[in-house]
Amino acid sequence: MQTLKRQIASFTMQAVDAVLPPRCAVSGEIVERQGAISPKAWLELDFIAEPFCVCCGFPFEYEVDKGAQCTSCLAHTPPFKQARSALKYNEASRNLILGFKHADKTHIVAAFMPWLKRCGADMLEAADYVVPVPLHRWRLLSRRYNQSALIAQMLGRECKVPVLIDALVRTRATPSQGHLTAKERVRNVKRAFGVNPQTSACLKGKTVVLVDDVYTTGATVKECSKALLKAGAAEVSVLSLVRVVRDGEFS
Numbered sequence: 001m002q003t004l005k006r007q008i009a010s011f012t013m014q015a016v017d018a019v020l021p022p023r024c025a026v027s028g029e030i031v032e033r034q035g036a037i038s039p040k041a042w043l044e045l046d047f048i049a050e051p052f053c054v055c056c057g058f059p060f061e062y063e064v065d066k067g068a069q070c071t072s073c074l075a076h077t078p079p080f081k082q083a084r085s086a087l088k089y090n091e092a093s094r095n096l097i098l099g100f101k102h103a104d105k106t107h108i109v110a111a112f113m114p115w116l117k118r119c120g121a122d123m124l125e126a127a128d129y130v131v132p133v134p135l136h137r138w139r140l141l142s143r144r145y146n147q148s149a150l151i152a153q154m155l156g157r158e159c160k161v162p163v164l165i166d167a168l169v170r171t172r173a174t175p176s177q178g179h180l181t182a183k184e185r186v187r188n189v190k191r192a193f194g195v196n197p198q199t200s201a202c203l204k205g206k207t208v209v210l211v212d213d214v215y216t217t218g219a220t221v222k223e224c225s226k227a228l229l230k231a232g233a234a235e236v237s238v239l240s241l242v243r244v245v246r247d248g249e250f251s
């Protein structure tokens with residue numbers, strides 16, 4: 001309920017923003033309407049397209065056989081069925097995410113919708129529920145809202161899939177993942193998530209789309225997927241706005 005109130009407050013902020021000229025969330029240039037991306041910034045956004053790992057969505061730089069998986073997924077099958085992201089992490093998508101997180105640019109969520117609906121079409125079609133990755137309440141206070149929840153809410157509304165906004169809860173506070181290595185991230189989020197007892201009955205046998213803003217190493221969404229499956233969900237897929245792709249990394 002608190003989460004919802006804060007999100008309503010964020011949407012109210014948009015009304016305040018409306019009196020200021022709308023600016024591109026990537027470049028800061030003035031654009032014709034709220035949530036629009038300037039033509040220059042548009043060219044800088046790097047959309048993920050095939051070929052990519054059929055499981056985790058890691059983009060390959062070369063053609064692969066249909067159904068190919070990356071080395072990481074082959075070595076350790078992820079708990080989720082599949083993961084897809086709209087954009088590769090670069091300076092432009094970084095600006096999009098940072099602006100979104102820290103500057104109350106909640107109106108730009110609308111711009112993300114067609115991108116997410118395109119790359120997540122199959123999983124959204126099959127979904128019973130959309131569930132966001134939760135933010136710990138301490139961070140929720142400092143940031144004022146959970147951006148993953150905001151994306152999940154709008155996506156659920158547009159795709160007519162019910163959103164279980166607080167199905168997942170953090171069972172303990174975890175330090176920010178910003179400067180951690182892949183291995184440290186795995187340790188940091190180990191068993192850090194659980195399913196809200198009030199919503200666990202809804203999940204039994206259901207297909208869930210888990211929503212996050214950034215997929216970095218996948219450590220967080222893998223832990224969240226495990227928690228949802230443990231609670232009885234039949235299948236979990238992951239949809240994120242931005243995917244960090246480092247040279248030579250498969251994760």
Ligand SMILES: [Zn+2]
Binds near residue numbers: 054070
């Ligand atoms: Zn993979």
